[in-house]
Structure formats: structure tokens, C-alpha cells
Amino acid sequence: KKSDFGLIGLAVMGQNLVLNVESRGFQVSVYNRTPSVTDEFVAKHPGKKLVGCDTLESFVQSLAKPRKIQIMVKAGAAVDQVIEQLIPLLEKDDIVIDGGNSLYTDTERRDAYLTTKGLRFIGAGVSGGEEGARKGPAIMPGGPASTWEVMKPIFESISAHVDGQPCVIHIGPGGAGHYVKMIHNGIEYGDMQLICEAYSLFKAAGFTSAEMAAIFNEWNEGELQSYLIQITGKALEQKDPETGKPLVELILDKAGQKGTGQWTQLNAAENAVVISTINAAVEARVLSSQKKQRVTASTQLQGPTPALDKVKAELVAKVHDALYASKVISYTQGFDLIKTMGEKKNWGLDFGGIASIWRGGCIIRARFLNRITEAYRSEPQLANLMLAPFFKDLLNRTQQNWREVVALAVTNGIPVPAFSASLGYYDSYRSARLSANLLQAQRDFFGAHTYERTDKPEGQWFHTDWPEVIG
Numbered sequence: 105k106k107s108d109f110g111l112i113g114l115a116v117m118g119q120n121l122v123l124n125v126e127s128r129g130f131q132v133s134v135y136n137r138t139p140s141v142t143d144e145f146v147a148k149h150p151g152k153k154l155v156g157c158d159t160l161e162s163f164v165q166s167l168a169k170p171r172k173i174q175i176m177v178k179a180g181a182a183v184d185q186v187i188e189q190l191i192p193l194l195e196k197d198d199i200v201i202d203g204g205n206s207l208y209t210d211t212e213r214r215d216a217y218l219t220t221k222g223l224r225f226i227g228a229g230v231s232g233g234e235e236g237a238r239k240g241p242a243i244m245p246g247g248p249a250s251t252w253e254v255m256k257p258i259f260e261s262i263s264a265h266v267d268g269q270p271c272v273i274h275i276g277p278g279g280a281g282h283y284v285k286m287i288h289n290g291i292e293y294g295d296m297q298l299i300c301e302a303y304s305l306f307k308a309a310g311f312t313s314a315e316m317a318a319i320f321n322e323w324n325e326g327e328l329q330s331y332l333i334q335i336t337g338k339a340l341e342q343k344d345p346e347t348g349k350p351l352v353e354l355i356l357d358k359a360g361q362k363g364t365g366q367w368t369q370l371n372a373a374e375n376a377v378v379i380s381t382i383n384a385a386v387e388a389r390v391l392s393s394q395k396k397q398r399v400t401a402s403t404q405l406q407g408p409t410p411a412l413d414k415v416k417a418e419l420v421a422k423v424h425d426a427l428y429a430s431k432v433i434s435y436t437q438g439f440d441l442i443k444t445m446g447e448k449k450n451w452g453l454d455f456g457g458i459a460s461i462w463r464g465g466c467i468i469r470a471r472f473l474n475r476i477t478e479a480y481r482s483e484p485q486l487a488n489l490m491l492a493p494f495f496k497d498l499l500n501r502t503q504q505n506w507r508e509v510v511a512l513a514v515t516n517g518i519p520v521p522a523f524s525a526s527l528g529y530y531d532s533y534r535s536a537r538l539s540a541n542l543l544q545a546q547r548d549f550f551g552a553h554t555y556e557r558t559d560k561p562e563g564q565w566f567h568t569d570w571p572e573v574i575g
């Protein structure tokens with residue numbers, strides 16, 4: 105019997121996805137560049153419907169037509185190399201799926217290239233890490249709708265399910281799937297940083313790790329319920345086996361990143377979309393990585409002595425609101441970017457659908473995504489998520505606590521770049537009049553860029569002969 109599905113790349117994601125697909129009743133052929141990895145993997149899982157292949161030729165031959173081959177190798181040049189090796193072995197209408205974290209422009213290029221070869225291509229973002237891949241990830245596939253229809257039964261059976269709905273929909277053509285996965289990762293950066301800022305305030309106020317764990321565990325029962333809040337509670341509970349101390353306090357405060365946050369930043373800059381919360385999150389990781397410089401600066405640059413212990417009792421409820429409101433801003437900005445690109449590319453994106461597939465399997469899975477789906481379902485062309493009734497009420501209800509938290513952080517010298525960037529966005533967006541009148545005056549002053557006037561119809565442009573400045 106020929107296999108229903110083939111997978112190339114048996115590292116952590118590939119292995120777990122294969123076991124997932126196999127567990128849904130499909131026979132799966134597997135191939136890895138280093139054959140010993142394939143052999144060990146198959147040997148480790150006796151009795152499963154797995155076909156281990158040591159050559160790409162035998163791998164391709166073992167698959168039922170049209171072949172469905174998922175590539176799960178390191179993103180970048182490796183994907184192109186595998187595709188080049190596959191092309192001479194494949195036949196018209198065979199389907200190649202790239203399930204790695206590829207940059208969406210690479211996916212667009214590969215899609216166009218494989219189409220010229222008579223092959224079909226799907227660029228699918230897969231989120232959920234190792235556990236998601238094994239038990240059910242969120243999958244964001246992009247490519248032709250007709251190819252999606254062929255892949256749908258497999259993708260829907262292996263994805264996570266929430267309320268009976270699979271956490272996979274056809275995102276759109278070409279690079280749409282990997283694009284949405286990229287924004288998912290940007291939002292993930294934002295969510296993580298916001299939680300870390302809440303933690304830094306609690307820490308400064310003198311909460312113990314156990315107390316903080318209890319706060320996050322309690323939040324996970326309420327509106328903030330999410331995977332990241334849940335694992336934060338668990339992480340704070342964790343004791344170092346050697347010293348018995350809270351493990352988190354022994355971990356070096358130096359964060360890494362693999363680049364998807366920066367891709368999101370670049371794309372937002374290209375499209376002139378504000379994603380200040382995600383930007384703050386990416387930059388916070390960058391600053392964290394400059395540990396040596398920070399240690400030096402800590403002895404030279406002054407700040408206030410934190411005195412947050414005095415407000416400890418009221419801090420929990422306030423930080424809850426600051427976190428929730430900032431999270432709403434982060435998603436508002438992420439969806440603004442998705443909407444802007446979707447329209448530019450004519451991808452026909454279903455924003456409510458995207459929010460709904462993020463409810464399960466993936467790292468940003470959260471209860472409140474239902475609210476985003478509802479907002480777009482009732483108003484598909486919603487200009488800004490903050491103006492949907494639920495989010496408007498939420499922000500109006502939380503904004504006072506949110507600004508009190510940012511003010512407290514500022515007066516106590518505790519960095520909360522993502523909380524304050526989010527609040528800055530909120531206050532700017534709700535300002536009927538900003539200070540850009542002065543900015544326009546400056547631009548006209550030095551560059552004769554002209555300006556419009558409040559007392560004249562829009563579209564009429566004026567220039568002033570400003571006084572000459574010497575020196």
C-alpha cells in the first residue's frame with residue numbers, strides 16, 4: 105500500500121507531526137537528510153503505519169498520487185534545496201507543503217516557481233511547538249483553494265479543535281498563510297512581553313514567586329485565560345532541583361529571538377501600520393540581550409528607588425487591567441497590519457476566522473479570541489478593533505487602572521515599554537486633535553511641504569513665508 109502522506113525533516117516538529125498524522129489513521133512515509141535519524145525514528149515506533157525511506161527516490165515512490173509531501177526542515181535555504189531535489193522526482197499535480205516558519209515572500213517565490221513546474225504548493229504556518237505538532241497545532245495554510253480542498257481532510261484531522269471546530273482554515277492564496285503565521289509570532293512576542301512587565305511590577309512590589317504564581321493561576325481562570333498566562337503560573341511555581349530556589353529567579357535575563365518578530369516589524373514599517381506594542385516587545389528582547397552594558401549602566405545612570413511595596417494590595421487588580429488593555433491594543437495593531445496587507449495583496453482574508461483558529465493549538469491561544477471573532481463577524485470591515493462594542497467597553501473600563509500602572513512604573517523607574525507603548529497608541533488614537541499641526545508648521549518652515557487648515561476645506565494646501573532664521 106502506498107502512503108497517504110509524506111514528511112521530510114524529522115527534527116522535533118517533523119517527528120511530532122508525523123505521529124499526529126499517523127494517529128489519525130493515515131499511513132505516513134518519512135525521509136530525513138541524515139538517514140540514521142529516519143531509521144531511529146521508525147525503530148522507536150514499532151507497529152505504527154510508518155514507512156521509513158533512506159532515499160528521496162524511494163520516499164517519492166512510496167506515496168499515493170497526487171503525492172502530498174510536507175517539508176519540515178530549517179527555514180531558509182534548506183527548503184529551497186529540498187524543493188530542488190524533489191522537482192525531478194515529482195509528477196504533475198503532486199502537492200508540496202512547506203510547514204516551516206518560512207518568510208511569506210519566500211513562499212510567494214516558491215509558489216510561482218513550483219507552478220511553472222506543474223506542481224502544487226501550500227505554504228502552511230504551523231504553531232504550537234512540539235506539543236502542538238503532536239496533539240494538534242493551529243495551521244495557517246496558504247495556496248490555491250483547489251489545493252487546500254485536497255489537503256483539507258488531513259489538515260482538519262491533525263489540527264487542534266475548539267468547540268468542535270478545527271483550528272485550520274484556508275487563509276488565502278500564495279504567501280497568505282505564512283504571512284498570518286508571521287503576525288501570529290509578532291503577537292506572541294507582544295503577549296509574552298506584556299506578561300513579563302506585569303511580573304516586573306509584582307517583583308518590584310515584593311511579591312514572592314509563589315504569590316505571583318497564584319496571581320497568574322487565578323488570572324487563568326478569568327478573562328485573561330490563555331496558554332501563556334497558564335505556563336507563566338507554572339514557570340513561577342517551578343523550583344530549581346539543586347538549590348530549591350524558584351527557578352525563574354535563577355534564569356539569566358537575556359532573551360533570544362529567531363527573527364519572526366523582526367520580520368513583522370519590517371513589514372509594518374513598509375506598510376506604515378503602527379504596531380508599537382510588538383515593536384516594544386522586540387526591542388525589549390534586544391535590550392535584554394545587552395546584559396553587560398546594562399550592568400555597567402546600572403551603576404552609573406540614576407533612577408528613583410522603587411517604593412511599590414506601599415501599593416502592593418491594590419496592584420494586582422490594576423496590573424490585571426493594564427495587561428488586558430495592552431493585550432487588546434497589541435491584537436488591534438496586529439489585525440490592522442493583517443487587514444492592510446490583506447487588502448494590498450487582495451488575499452480576501454477572513455479576520456474572524458483567523459482569530460478563531462488561534463483559539464487552539466497555538467502559543468497565543470486564549471479565551472478572548474472569541475471576542476475578536478465576534479467583532480469581525482458582526483462588522484467584517486471594522487476599521488479598528490478598539491471600536492467594536494466589547495473592546496470599547498473593556499478599554500473604557502480599564503483605562504484608568506492602566507494609566508495608573510504606567511504612571512506607577514514610570515515614577516518608580518520600572519521599565520514597562522509595551523504597557524506604555526500600548527497606552528500611547530490608545531491615547532493617540534482617541535485624540536481628535538494631535539500635535540501634528542505644529543509638525544506640519546515645522547515641515548512647511550524648513551521644506552515648504554505645505555499644510556491644510558482647520559478653517560478651510562480639506563485638500564487645499566497652504567504655504568507660509570516663515571521668518572528667516574540665521575545661524
Ligand code: NBP
Nearest residue numbers: 113114115116117118137138176177178179182204205233
Ligand atoms: P529545525 O529548524 O531545527 O531543522 C532541522 C531539520 O532540518 C532536520 O531534519 C535537518 O536534517 C533538516 N535540514 C537542514 Br537543518 N538542512 C537541510 C538540508 N539542506 N536539506 C535537508 N534537510 C535539512 O527543525 P524544527 O525545530 O523541527 O523546525 C522545523 C520547522 O518548523 C522550522 O521552519 C521551524 O522554524 C518551524 N517551527 C518550529 C517550531 C518549534 O517549536 N521548534 C514551532 C513552529 C514552527 P538533518 O537531521 O539531516 O540535520
